[in-house]
Amino acid sequence: MAETRDEELEQDTWQELETRRWGRLRYREQDLVFFPRGLLGFENYRQWAVFYSEEHEPLRWLISMEDPDIAFVIVDPLLVVPDYRPALCQRDLEDLQAESVEDLRVFSIVTLGKSIETTTINLSGPVFINIRKRLGKQVVLLSNKYSTKHPLISRST
Numbered sequence: 001m002a003e004t005r006d007e008e009l010e011q012d013t014w015q016e017l018e019t020r021r022w023g024r025l026r027y028r029e030q031d032l033v034f035f036p037r038g039l040l041g042f043e044n045y046r047q048w049a050v051f052y053s054e055e056h057e058p059l060r061w062l063i064s065m066e067d068p069d070i071a072f073v074i075v076d077p078l079l080v081v082p083d084y085r086p087a088l089c090q091r092d093l094e095d096l097q098a099e100s101v102e103d104l105r106v107f108s109i110v111t112l113g114k115s116i117e118t119t120t121i122n123l124s125g126p127v128f129i130n131i132r133k134r135l136g137k138q139v140v141l142l143s144n145k146y147s148t149k150h151p152l153i154s155r156s157t
Contacts, residue, residue: 017049019068025051032065033129035136036095040125045070048136050129059110062127073110077123080108080152086126086141095137096130105129110152120149 017025031049038045047065058079064070077084086106098104106128108121123146129136 017063017065017068019063021069021071025063025068027051030134033062033134033136035138037137039072039127039138040140042070050074060107062107062109073112074107074127075110075121075152077106077108077121077126080121081123081150084123084146086123086139086146087143088128088139092128092137092139096128096135097133098130103130103132105131108150111149116153117151119152120147121152122148123150124148 013028014026015028017027019025027049031051033048033050035046035048037043039048042064045064045066049063049065050060051063052060058075060074062072062074084106088101088104093101096104106126108123108126111120111122113119124141124143125138125148126141127136127138
């Protein structure tokens with residue numbers, strides 16, 4: 001009997017999003033992220049969800065809940081550039097309601113190329129998510145240290 005109730009509770013926590021590209025996607029409340037200012041070029045879209053599957057790890061999808069046809073592939077940039085350290089100002093931390101950088105996860109938007117060798121990530125416009133508050137913000141870094149078109153994989157491998 002307890003197993004049945006647990007299954008019911010688990011099913012209650014899942015919701016579905018209908019998309020043209022992927023069909024029906026299941027998500028939970030904890031997958032939702034609110035971007036008060038939207039993303040660059042998509043300022044009117046504020047409610048997003050992070051989707052992932054083991055099949056596509058380490059890549060994830062950031063999909064607009066207001067228009068599921070708007071989606072970005074994202075990746076943890078530290079997997080590509082281990083010494084990546086984007087600087088946040090105090091205002092960014094306040095916008096994200098972060099008490100410290102430990103509250104944050106950083107992602108880079110992936111630009112898909114014709115092949116994996118031509119696929120790039122945007123290191124100069126990282127997406128930060130406060131994992132506790134489910135708040136997000138895309139930040140434009142002022143430093144020339146990082147590129148908008150950093151190769152996803154090293155060309156030497």
